[in-house]
Amino acid sequence: MEFQLTESQRALQETARKYAREVIRPKAAHYDETATFPRDLLSTAWELGLLNMAIPAEYGGVGLSHLEQVIVGEELSWGCAGVATSIIANDLANLPIILHGTEEQKKRLLGHFSERLKFSSFCLTEPEAGSDVASMQTTAVRDGDHYVINGAKCFITNGGQAEQYTVFATVDKAKKHKGITCFVVEGRPKGLTASKHENKMGQRASETVSLTFEDVRVPVANRIGEEGQGFAVAMATLDNSRPLTAMFSVGIARAALEYSMEYASQRKTFGKPIIEHQAIQFMIADMAMNTHAARMLTYESAWLLDEGKRNTLQSSYAKCFAADMAMKVATDAVQVYGGYGYIKDYPVEKLMRDAKLIQVYEGTSQVQRLVIARELFK
Numbered sequence: 001m002e003f004q005l006t007e008s009q010r011a012l013q014e015t016a017r018k019y020a021r022e023v024i025r026p027k028a029a030h031y032d033e034t035a036t037f038p039r040d041l042l043s044t045a046w047e048l049g050l051l052n053m054a055i056p057a058e059y060g061g062v063g064l065s066h067l068e069q070v071i072v073g074e075e076l077s078w079g080c081a082g083v084a085t086s087i088i089a090n091d092l093a094n095l096p097i098i099l100h101g102t103e104e105q106k107k108r109l110l111g112h113f114s115e116r117l118k119f120s121s122f123c124l125t126e127p128e129a130g131s132d133v134a135s136m137q138t139t140a141v142r143d144g145d146h147y148v149i150n151g152a153k154c155f156i157t158n159g160g161q162a163e164q165y166t167v168f169a170t171v172d173k174a175k176k177h178k179g180i181t182c183f184v185v186e187g188r189p190k191g192l193t194a195s196k197h198e199n200k201m202g203q204r205a206s207e208t209v210s211l212t213f214e215d216v217r218v219p220v221a222n223r224i225g226e227e228g229q230g231f232a233v234a235m236a237t238l239d240n241s242r243p244l245t246a247m248f249s250v251g252i253a254r255a256a257l258e259y260s261m262e263y264a265s266q267r268k269t270f271g272k273p274i275i276e277h278q279a280i281q282f283m284i285a286d287m288a289m290n291t292h293a294a295r296m297l298t299y300e301s302a303w304l305l306d307e308g309k310r311n312t313l314q315s316s317y318a319k320c321f322a323a324d325m326a327m328k329v330a331t332d333a334v335q336v337y338g339g340y341g342y343i344k345d346y347p348v349e350k351l352m353r354d355a356k357l358i359q360v361y362e363g364t365s366q367v368q369r370l371v372i373a374r375e376l377f378k
């Protein structure tokens with residue numbers, strides 16, 4: 001067992017850290033304030049090979065291991081979790097193709113992402129179904145060598161920018177999860193419309209929209225897996241993507257810890273820097289300890305995937321622990337800053353707003369506990 005990064009992993013970490021420090025951080029407050037799409041930042045990420053990390057090199061992607069992806073994920077989120085979510089959305093959308101596509105589909109549907117900066121969206125969540133994926137209402141009806149998709153999806157990252165959509169729909173509602181099927185919709189066909197960008201509490205740099213599908217035709221050749229396999233495709237995708245969202249939490253927590261240490265060293269009360277008060281020392285010790293514990297859980301959940309092992313349990317351990325931890329650490333950072341922590345001119349209230357979303361997306365903290373309990377009692 002090794003507890004240190006290799007030389008190439010450290011080099012990759014340094015590239016991502018430099019990008020986060022010099023490119024993301026200077027503009028993070030602007031994109032948070034304006035809630036506009038950070039295309040310039042994403043363009044630089046694409047040029048540096050920090051976008052499309054999960055697409056294997058043989059299909060034109062960056063081809064990083066899962067461990068390498070989470071190492072990068074921590075740095076991106078340290079820069080700004082909203083920008084990190086925008087960057088990673090392509091990988092989430094492309095994972096079903098990477099994991100379950102045929103050779104022909106992988107070449108055709110992944111290869112073009114290396115030609116220029118392009119976005120792809122993962123369309124699973126629906127207004128009524130939410131966490132209960134098996135209850136989705138979007139339908140896909142076979143019509144010759146096409147399917148016709150009708151329905152609505154919500155909370156879709158980069159949905160207004162995307163040129164490709166990975167969409168889950170049911171071919172038979174009565175079959176519940178056994179009717180769900182995965183499709184790739186190319187381009188922006190007639191009948192596919194995106195709403196305005198949602199006005200979110202945090203991660204405001206990531207674009208979130210609702211999508212409506214009205215008689216959207218998709219060729220049978222773009223069905224990923226068989227009819228009825230879509231639920232398993234979605235669950236396997238989330239097993240693969242949750243380590244990254246866990247690591248986003250670590251990035252937020254590390255930023256909150258660093259800001260708190262810096263502020264606590266400068267701010268004085270009762271004649272000494274507040275870091276010399278044990279009350280503050282204990283808070284900062286807890287912040288550091290829990291950030292590190294989440295990082296270790298996340299490394300393990302990613303390493304299992306690199307070993308070709310199922311990581312459902314460890315992926316939910318990491319996502320759940322890290323998300324709840326980041327919320328607590330960011331809230332404590334606001335406490336360390338006192339009144340200034342509540343003011344937007346200081347950096348920590350953004351971290352608290354950004355952390356909250358990680359307890360909600362990619363499976364809420366409650367869904368993670370459900371998965372953990374089911375895995376334990378299997």
Ligand SMILES: CCCCCCCC(=O)SCCNC(=O)CCNC(=O)[C@H](O)C(C)(C)COP(=O)(O)OP(=O)(O)OC[C@H]1O[C@@H](n2cnc3c(N)ncnc32)[C@H](O)[C@@H]1OP(=O)(O)O
Pocket residue numbers: 085088089092122124125130131132133134157177231232235236238239241244245312360361362363364367370371
């Ligand atoms: C990184 C950037 C982030 C971008 C923005 C974020 C985007 C998002 O948030 S994506 C959407 C997030 N949504 C979620 O995470 C959905 C949460 N819900 C779930 O995960 C599931 O619905 C969950 C766990 C509640 C289970 O639901 P439930 O309907 O009870 O299904 P369940 O009975 O457990 O399983 C059904 C079948 O699937 C199988 N299955 C379950 N889990 C898995 C798995 N991990 N792998 C393979 N198969 C699985 C089961 O074995 C079962 O198989 P069978 O058909 O043989 O019985």
